[in-house]
Amino acid sequence: MSVIIRKATLNDLPVLLEFEQGVIVAERPFDPTIKDGSIYYYDISELITNPNSEVFVAESHGDIVASGYAKIKTDRHYLKHAYQGYLGFMFVSETHRGKGLNKMIVDALLKWCKARNIYEIRLDVYEDNTPAIKAYEKVGFKKHMINMRLDIESFDLE
Structure with a gap:
């Protein structure tokens, strides 16, 4: 399989907007606080054009x-x-998972950060998203802190 890793351009937006929905679909089962219906996580155009970010x-x-x-x-x-x-x-499209593409993307992102003298790298991943955690650990990430939540709407707090 021949793969090229490159910086995204605004011409890539249609596909990237589809990928964003793929991320949301994958994450909804892990997060009951995500709104129903159509949502967006990112301003992908801004991420592509901002000098302090790169896609x-x-x-x-x-x-x-x-x-x-x-x-x-x-x-x-x-x-x-x-x-x-x-x-x-x-995000890796379903037919291309398991081929090391996540590592290739992460390596490019880490290189980009290092070229800007940024050495502390963070990301968020749902605790129950075992495949994602394994993929991140495979490229060197370690668990660092747990974010906890509690929905008290139906609690009797008398």
Whole structure:
């Protein structure tokens, strides 16, 4: 399989908007707080054009088959680093999963961050999304903190 990893362009938006919906469909079972109906997570145009972010895609035989972005974010004042590279929008089309494309996208994003002197890299993943966690661990990520939630709407708090 011949794959090219490249920076996304605004011409890629139609496919990337479909990928975004694929991410949302994949994540809904893990998150009861996501609204019903049509939603969007990202401003993909802004991620492509902003100098502090980059979207990479994997292209195979002229078709975009995977995506991901890195965004430079100011981090909390009490941490050792001033900025972090935040990764998101990691998606591989169903017919291309298991071929190492996620790693290729992550490697390109990490290279992009490192070229900007950003060495602290973060991402969020649902605790029950075992395939995603395994994919991220495979490229070197480690679990760091757990985000917890509680819905108290039906609680009797007397």
